[in-house]
Amino acid sequence: MKAIRQKEAADSISCAACSLVNLCLGKGLDQAELDKLDQIIDKKTQYDNEEYLFHSGETMTAVYAVRSGMVKTLITTEGGAEQITGFHLPGELVGLDGFGDDRHLCNAVALGTTTVCELKVESFDWVCEHIQGIRAQLMRMIGEELNHEQGMLLALGQMKADERLATLLLSLSERYKKRGFSALEFNLPMPRHDLANYLGLAPETLSRIFSKMHEEGILDVSGRDLRILDMPRMRKLAHCSQC
């Protein structure tokens, strides 16, 4: 099993030509609307591994759509505790949290080399008013984000360690599939520590769960490469038929 981490050319292409258009803000727009969107969106920014898109407390300057790579969002307490609140795949939005009071509550960090498209807040009103239908898609994406976070609340509040991991892996599987990648074999670009933190577990516990699932033939895991062998059992663990 080898790395399957997807890569795309970092150069700027139009929204209309972007393979992610039907997952991203441009979904449902016609050619003229996509052209307008193109003129507003910045498609240049590339980040290295562990580089910050923005920090907690900073004034919100843009909403970000992941284009390639992955972005993690995390919040911290003064005590130094931190909680990863999301792993964001290409086509997903990052930075919506800033709408609350124009400041970001969370931090956003690139996992591996990552490129993003930016929709500046100054352009936000114009875009909503002049591109028919983009508001509907934005609301859809916001709804999905809320649903996803509620699913994580369920996982953290009610599920055992193995069920939480299954929930996360199924979510990633689903989302990779939507993007045209394998639903059964993919790469986890983040360290175990990050996975464990996201799931509210100690890294040691997560490692033991991986080992147990491997022994039971549910998955193959080699470093950060993962293959799901027994999807039915994985689903059963996650208590989630739709996942």
Next chain:
Amino acid sequence: MKAIRQKEAADSISCAACSLVNLCLGKGLDQAELDKLDQIIDKKTQYDNEEYLFHSGETMTAVYAVRSGMVKTLITTEGGAEQITGFHLPGELVGLDGFGDDRHLCNAVALGTTTVCELKVESFDWVCEHIQGIRAQLMRMIGEELNHEQGMLLALGQMKADERLATLLLSLSERYKKRGFSALEFNLPMPRHDLANYLGLAPETLSRIFSKMHEEGILDVSGRDLRILDMPRMRKLAHCSQC
């Protein structure tokens, strides 16, 4: 200590005259805009304790603004496990989760006699287009909702039982204060079972934490009436200076 549960007349008044206008959708609108909003919003619906506003899986018909009482939202698994994802106070929105795919993921249930204002989805586009500034306020409220859920992820993922309870109590305290009620003395209209579920704890554990906090002089609790005695220690427990 006696019940402090706020009550308001259930009869329909205008947004402009509503004491919650500066917390709710109408914030920042001028008189003409508030008049338009009034014509669109339904202000009649009253729910009894434990009555459902909507169920998981139902098509979204409206966004709801709590007017009096309280609404809890919860999601369930096929296995029968359930997780309460929020307690919503007057002026807060319920039902945003339906934007994802036009169906609600969560259930919304009244806690005690509760009245809500409804903004029908059919009116949603019209409102966003014709009432200047309401989109900004909607986005603010969405951002706050996202921030609040991320805070809960932090609590469930990283905090001990007592820290979680402190986090919840401070959040309620803050929100009551914003609404002109006491920040130190308020009523919890939900059973312990609901509080415990929200915090990802067994009811017995929650009860023990209440007892311990009482012994330590942090709070007085008598049934569902609560008084915070030592705010500094409560804040310290919650690891949250801004809370």
Next chain:
DNA sequence: CGTATCTTTGATTTACTTCAAAACTTGTGG
């Protein structure tokens, strides 16, 4: 090729759950 980082495995501890039962509250009808 060796150093630093990440991951896994093992042994022990602990915070929380579960099970069980008592105490308190609430509402209802005699």
Next chain:
DNA sequence: CCACAAGTTTTGAAGTAAATCAAAGATACG
């Protein structure tokens, strides 16, 4: 107004999932 049933909350004792502590194996990297 009191008795009593049904539900809710608290307290106690025992069990357990996961955390922590500790160290060995991998893996990446200059």
